[in-house]
Amino acid sequence: MTAQDQTSFKARAGAALADTTLKLAIDRTTGTAERKRAAALAGFPEFEAARARGAAIKDHVIANLDHYLETFERNATAAGAKVHWAATAEEACDIVVRLCREADAKHVTRSKSMLGEEIHLPDALATAGIERVETDLAEHIIQLAGEHPSHIIWPAMHRTREQVAVLFNADHKPPPDAEDPASMVQSARRVLREKFLSADVGISGANFLVADTGATCTVTNEGNAELTTTPPRVHIVTAGIEKLVPTTAHAFALLRLLVRSATGGELTQYTTFHCGPKRPGDADGPEEMHIVLVDNGRSRMIKDEFREMLRCIRCGACMNHCVVYRQIGGHAYGGTYPGPMGAVLTPVLDGLKQSRDLPFACTMNGRCAEVCPVRIPLPTLLRAWRVRSWEEGLEKAPMRAGLGLWATLARRPGLYRLASAIAVRTLRVLGRSGWIRSLPLAGGWTEHRDLPAPAGGTFMERYKAERAKGDSR
Amino acid sequence: MSTASGPRVGLFVTCLVDAMRPQIGFAALQLLEEAGCRVEVPRQQTCCGQPAWNSGDAADAASIARQVIAAFEPYDYLVAPSGSCAGTITHYPELLARDPVWGPRAAALAAKTHEVLSFLVDVLGYTPTGLRLDASATYHDSCSGLRELGVHDQPRALLAAVEGLELRPLEGDNVCCGFGGTFCVKYPAISNAIITEKAEAIDATGADLLLAGDLGCLMNMAGKLHRRGSKVRCYHTIEIIAGGGAGPAIGETP
Ligand code: SF4
Numbered sequence: 060m061t062a063q064d065q066t067s068f069k070a071r072a073g074a075a076l077a078d079t080t081l082k083l084a085i086d087r088t089t090g091t092a093e094r095k096r097a098a099a100l101a102g103f104p105e106f107e108a109a110r111a112r113g114a115a116i117k118d119h120v121i122a123n124l125d126h127y128l129e130t131f132e133r134n135a136t137a138a139g140a141k142v143h144w145a146a147t148a149e150e151a152c153d154i155v156v157r158l159c160r161e162a163d164a165k166h167v168t169r170s171k172s173m174l175g176e177e178i179h180l181p182d183a184l185a186t187a188g189i190e191r192v193e194t195d196l197a198e199h200i201i202q203l204a205g206e207h208p209s210h211i212i213w214p215a216m217h218r219t220r221e222q223v224a225v226l227f228n229a230d231h232k233p234p235p236d237a238e239d240p241a242s243m244v245q246s247a248r249r250v251l252r253e254k255f256l257s258a259d260v261g262i263s264g265a266n267f268l269v270a271d272t273g274a275t276c277t278v279t280n281e282g283n284a285e286l287t288t289t290p291p292r293v294h295i296v297t298a299g300i301e302k303l304v305p306t307t308a309h310a311f312a313l314l315r316l317l318v319r320s321a322t323g324g325e326l327t328q329y330t331t332f333h334c335g336p337k338r339p340g341d342a343d344g345p346e347e348m349h350i351v352l353v354d355n356g357r358s359r360m361i362k363d364e365f366r367e368m369l370r371c372i373r374c375g376a377c378m379n380h381c382v383v384y385r386q387i388g389g390h391a392y393g394g395t396y397p398g399p400m401g402a403v404l405t406p407v408l409d410g411l412k413q414s415r416d417l418p419f420a421c422t423m424n425g426r427c428a429e430v431c432p433v434r435i436p437l438p439t440l441l442r443a444w445r446v447r448s449w450e451e452g453l454e455k456a457p458m459r460a461g462l463g464l465w466a467t468l469a470r471r472p473g474l475y476r477l478a479s480a481i482a483v484r485t486l487r488v489l490g491r492s493g494w495i496r497s498l499p500l501a502g503g504w505t506e507h508r509d510l511p512a513p514a515g516g517t518f519m520e521r522y523k524a525e526r527a528k529g530d531s532r
Numbered sequence: 533m534s535t536a537s538g539p540r541v542g543l544f545v546t547c548l549v550d551a552m553r554p555q556i557g558f559a560a561l562q563l564l565e566e567a568g569c570r571v572e573v574p575r576q577q578t579c580c581g582q583p584a585w586n587s588g589d590a591a592d593a594a595s596i597a598r599q600v601i602a603a604f605e606p607y608d609y610l611v612a613p614s615g616s617c618a619g620t621i622t623h624y625p626e627l628l629a630r631d632p633v634w635g636p637r638a639a640a641l642a643a644k645t646h647e648v649l650s651f652l653v654d655v656l657g658y659t660p661t662g663l664r665l666d667a668s669a670t671y672h673d674s675c676s677g678l679r680e681l682g683v684h685d686q687p688r689a690l691l692a693a694v695e696g697l698e699l700r701p702l703e704g705d706n707v708c709c710g711f712g713g714t715f716c717v718k719y720p721a722i723s724n725a726i727i728t729e730k731a732e733a734i735d736a737t738g739a740d741l742l743l744a745g746d747l748g749c750l751m752n753m754a755g756k757l758h759r760r761g762s763k764v765r766c767y768h769t770i771e772i773i774a775g776g777g778a779g780p781a782i783g784e785t786p
Contacts, residue, residue: 069719076725382708386725420719422712422726423586424675439626445588454587458714466584466592469547470599475578479551493785494758503717507724508755511552511783518545518554522561522573 095323134273138335152183172264209389418444542607559774615677
C-alpha cells in the first residue's frame with residue numbers, strides 16, 4: 060500500500076481545487092517547466108529521432124532484462140559493490156535497514172529518490188529509529204512539513220516560496236531572511252552540510268544502472284547526491300530494475316531526453332557515475348557500496364498490458380502538461396507517483412480497487428503521450444485500466460446500467476433514431492430559450508455550465524424528409 | 533454538385549450532431565458535394581461507440597464498432613464532422629485486434645476514415661470561394677482531431693479563405709477544454725476548473741466567435757461561456773466554411 064491517506068480521490072481533488080495558493084504554486088512550476096522544455100526542444104531538432112531511440116533502448120532492455128541484470132550484477136560485484144535483490148517494497152526496506160544497522164548508523168543522509176518514496180523507505184527508517192536527513196532542498200522542505208512529494212522532479216512544488224520561508228523560520232537557527240531566496244538556500248545549505256559530513260550511511264537512488272560497467276548514475280542540480288554518496292562510510296543505492304541500460308553511451312542517449320524534458324536544460328549540473336566503493340589510491344569515496352535492486356511489481360508488468368510503462372525515465376513532462384494535474388496537483392492522486400504516469404503506476408503498486416479513480420480522472424486529450432520522451436502511450440495504458448475496471452466489475456451500478464441501456468439502443472439504429480428524436484423534443488421543451496440551466500441526471504454538467512438546447516429535429520429525420528421532398532419533385 | 537465520378541463518401545453524422553446540431557451535418561454534406569463527392573448517409577449508423585470504449589466496456593464498444601464497419605465499408609471514405617468520433621474509428625483495429633475476421637476489416641475502414649475539414653483540404657484539395665464574414669474569431673484545437681488525426685493547419689487554411697474574418701490567437705489553443713466525454717460528469721469539479729480557464733482565455737481574445745471542430749468540446753465551451761455571461765458566439769468551423777455564419781450560434785434560437 061502506498062496510499063498516503065484514506066480520503067477519497069474526489070475529496071482530495073476538491074480540497075486541492077479550493078486551495079488558491081496551491082494553484083499559484085502549480086502554475087508557477089509547471090508553467091516554467093513547459094516554457095523551458097519548449098525552448099530546449101526548439102534547439103534540439105533531432106528530438107523525434109532521439110525519442111525513437113530512447114524508446115528502443117528501453118524496449119530492448121525490458122525484452123532482455125534477465126541478461127542485463129546478470130551482467131550488471133557481475134560487473135558491479137567485480138567493481139567491489141554488493142548487489143542485493145528485493146522482490147517487494149518490504150524486502151527492499153528490510154535490506155536497507157539491516158545494512159544501516161550493520162553499519163551502526165545513528166543518522167543517514169538521503170538524496171532524492173522516487174523509488175525510495177515508492178518503497179516507503181522514509182517510514183521504514185523512522186520505524187527502525189534511524190534519523191534521516193534529506194539532502195535535496197525540496198525533500199528537506201517536505202521533510203520539515205511532514206509531507207510526501209507532489210511532483211517527481213520538484214517534490215515541494217506545491218509549496219510557494221512564502222510558505223517555505225515559514226517552515227525555515229520555525230526550524231533553522233538562526234532563521235533566514237524570508238524575503239531573500241538566496242538567504243533561504245544558504246540557510247538550508249548550512250543546516251544540511253553539518254549533517255552531510257557526519258552521516259554514517261548515505262542512501263541514494265539511481266537514474267541509470269549501467270550493465271557493462273556495473274556503475275550507477277545519479278543526476279542532480281544541487282550536488283547533494285555527491286555529498287550523500289561520497290563522504291559516508293557506506294553508500295546504499297536503491298533502484299528499480301527498469302533503470303538498466305546496456306552501456307554508458309545508452310545512459311547518455313536517455314539523459315539527453317531526460318534533462319530536456321524535465322527542466323529544459325541540456326544537462327544537469329551534476330551527472331555522476333558511481334562504480335564500486337573507494338579503491339586503493341582513491342582520494343575519497345565510501346568503504347562499502349550496496350546496490351538494492353527492486354522489483355516491486357515490475358516483472359509482472361513485463362508480461363501484461365502495462366509493459367510500455369517500464370520505459371519511463373521519470374522526467375515529469377507528462378504531469379507538467381496534464382490539464383488535470385495542473386488543477387489538482389500531486390497529492391490528490393494519493394500515491395507515490397502523480398499525474399498521467401502515476402495514474403498508470405499507482406494501480407500497479409496499490410491495486411486497482413484503491414486507486415480506481417485515477418485512470419478515469421483523465422480527459423484522454425493525449426498531451427502526455429505527445430510530450431513523453433520515450434513515447435509511452437499513456438492514454439492507451441489508462442484505457443487498459445478502464446477495461447480491467449469494467450471486467451472486474453468495479454464500475455458503479457448506475458453507470459453500468461446507463462451504458463448498458465445506451466449500448467442496447469446503439470445496436471438498434473431504428474430504435475436509436477426514435478429515442479434520439481424523443482430526447483431532442485424533450486430537451487427542446489426544457490430549453491425554449493435556447494439554454495437549459497439545470498437538468499436532472501445531468502447535474503454534473505449543469506452545476507457548472509449551461510446546456511445548449513438541441514437546434515431542432517435530428518439530422519436523420521431532417522435528412523430523410525429532405526430526400527423525400529427531393530424525390531417527389 | 534456531386535459528380536458521377538467523384539469518390540463515394542459515407543457521412544458519419546455522429547450522434548451528438550444528429551441530436552444537438554444537425555446543421556453541422558448538413559454543412560458537411562454541402563461542402564463534400566461541392567467538392568465533388570457522392571455523399572450518402574447510411575441509415576445503420578448510430579454512435580461510434582466512444583462512451584463504451586472510454587468506460588472500459590470493450591465488448592459493447594466492439595459490437596458497435598462491427599456495426600459501423602459493416603455500414604461504412606462499401607464506401608471509398610468514411611467522413612465525420614468530428615475528430616473525436618473519427619479518431620475512435622481509427623482505433624477500431626486496436627479494439628478488434630484479436631478478431632481474425634473483423635480485425636482486418638477494422639483496419640481497412642480506419643485507413644479510409646477522415647475528419648471532414650482535413651479531408652476537404654488534404655484529400656480533396658478544396659478551397660472555399662466567395663465567402664465573406666465580417667467578424668473576429670478565435671479557434672480551439674480539439675484534442676482528438678489535433679493529436680490523433682493531425683487536424684491543425686487545415687481548418688486554419690479554410691478559415692483564411694473567408695474574407696473579412698479576423699482570426700485571433702487563443703492562448704493555450706492546444707490545451708484540452710475539460711470536456712472528456714463522461715469525464716465532465718464523473719469529475720465535474722475538475723472539469724469545471726479546466727473549462728473556467730479555457731473560457732477566460734477565450735474571453736481574453738475579445739473575439740466575436742469561438743470556432744472548433746468537435747461539438748462535444750463546443751457545447752462545453754459554449755455552455756461555460758453562456759453561464760459566465762460572455763457574449764462570444766460558438767460555431768463548428770464547418771458551419772462557417774459552408775456559409776452558415778449568419779445563422780444562429782450554439783444555444784441561440786432562430
Ligand atoms: S511517462 Fe514519459 S513523460 Fe511521464 S515521467 Fe515517464 S518518461 Fe516522463
